[in-house]
Amino acid sequence: MPASIYLNVAVSGLLTGLVYGLMALGLSVIFGVVRVVNFAHGEMMTIAMYIAVALFAAYRLDPLLMLVPIAAVLFALGYVMQAGLINPFINRPEHSQFMLLVAVAMIIVNALLLIFGPDARSVQTAYAYDSFQLGPLIVDATKAYAAVAAAVVAGGLFAFFRYSLTGKAIRACADNYQGALVVGLDVRRLYALTFGLGAACVGAAGSMLVLLLDVTPALGPSYTLLAFVIVITGGLGSMPGALLGGMLIGVTEALAGLLFTPSAKSMFAFGMLVLVLLFRPQGILGKSAS
């Protein structure tokens, strides 16, 4: 097998992994601050994908150009969900939160099934079949655009949390809930804002993934699971960890498919998860509880 094939496959896995990472970033942000695990994460991404498909079908609007509006819609959805539905569950037992979000996930899947039917839908842009050739390296243009957009969105989110006052206030809530209350921060509003930001991430990831995948209502659960694998590998609650986890899973799956058998791609991703849980339970970039 020529050496260039390894490079091609690794780059392809890395680019896909970046988009996965952005999707998982939303889950990590929500858990890191609100301490609620969003079991409807993949399903929320399918909502974004269907919005992108509908906009493209009706107005030929490119999903990459619609990334910001779609993220804004998901932000609103996330904000309302947190403020109206999840906030009352914040201090309830974890199994109640789990059941609530699983119920939300099932409602989303079935609502999408009712509205769009079970058929796979896709977006066929003018560049859908383009690729760049750089010597022996052939890069899928769509994956490259999506990965660049994912990197930009993730960079924007990091900057928001690091430099903006609101971002700092959200981090304060995450670091010390009681302290945030004592200094007079509106924690409920900041939680809703955080959930909205997490949903916006998944919205942006959805508008990119629709360029790479066909969407069906049943797509959500597998991506919820994938997001969990990524954030646990990278470190639950760690933003850089989510991106790193995404890239690791993307490259691992791709190279495992090449070196062993494509049927076993997921097996290697889960194998890596088991290793992380055994030897570094807090995840690669996660903070130890102790």
Next chain:
Amino acid sequence: MSQSIGTSVSGLNRRSLAKGLGAGIIAAVAPFKIGRAQGAGLKVGVLLPRSGVQAGIGQDCQRGVEIAAGILKDIGLPDLVIMSGDTESNVETARSRAERLIGEGAQLLVGAFDSGQTTAIAQVAEQKGIPFVINIAAAPPITEQGYKFVFRNFPTAGMILGDAFANQKAIFEATGSAPQSVVFMHVNDTFGVSMQKGIDTVLPKFNMPYKILETIAYDPAARDLSVEVAKAKATGAEALLTVSRLNDAILLTRELVKQRWSPLAILSMGPGWYEDQYIKTLGKLSDDPLSFVPWYDPNKKLSKQLEDALAKAHPGINLNTNHIYTFEALLIAADAYKRAASSDPKALAEAIRTTDITQNVSIGPGIKFDAKGQNDKLKNAGIQNRGGKLVTVAPMAAANAKVVWPLTAYDKRA
């Protein structure tokens, strides 16, 4: 006398009346049940993957169900009451839906496109004693279990492969060109694995000009086949031999284009590449793959009726394997119901066993089952996608077009 009358009356009021009523009910209900069943139509549970990863094909099979009623009526067969069940492309769901349909009164089952799901339904049908007519499923073991209620009017993997290799050789001879090497890519579901095992057995018998350089199995639910195609391309094979489904056929084609690999030929021995959704999704990129599949004989009278009915109900959709074999499964059910004059499962199964339909659609002498419940007389064809239509290119006797060879390079399509 009065005592006599009294006894008589008393007897009538009690035991005699009860016996008489019982006998009367049995006598009245038995023929009435048959009459009512005939009048209302046989309840046929049609199990298809209408959602999930095989939804596209399941819904295409459903078109065969939709156009069947009018044609069956035209040829003088009784009504069928269709009870729909969605297997959700899942084996366990297929099993539970079959049980539910039988519980709701289905008197015969039809389905289920996928070998894994069909195997599960066959077990339920046999256990419950309800006849099951398979529309599409090629895994050989389904009719090797000694089942009494399971019938298959679809070729087994071995039959498909035998005809596929014979038709490929006919094309190679006609074009004077043949690939020396192929890479074999297949789904790793029940059907795909059956075909892969079948190739190991059947290929040596055909002295094919090509060698299989590598076999690459992949998940039928895969959403990205870039690694698989990269690996296949790296083998340096001249042509691509494949057993796929619909979604993966689309994904494979997209990756072939993106990775700038135009093989000499795409030789498919399964569904996917000839489906309307494949053609609509890919447009010009859908042209030229060759599919070696169970097909219809365009010269048969019923084929024309089926084409017309499909064109009327679904304009722009090409008649294909999904419609043909789903329709024929219902044809078998209606024919058996008419001959059995009963909806009793045993009588229906017996009637199906003695089926002898010569006016059918698929290639071959007709529909007849062997002792195992398999129609072993079916023949397959080589078809090619051409400008959004499907033409038959092999066997030469049934061909209505010449093969386009080699495959037009993807980067040279206007």
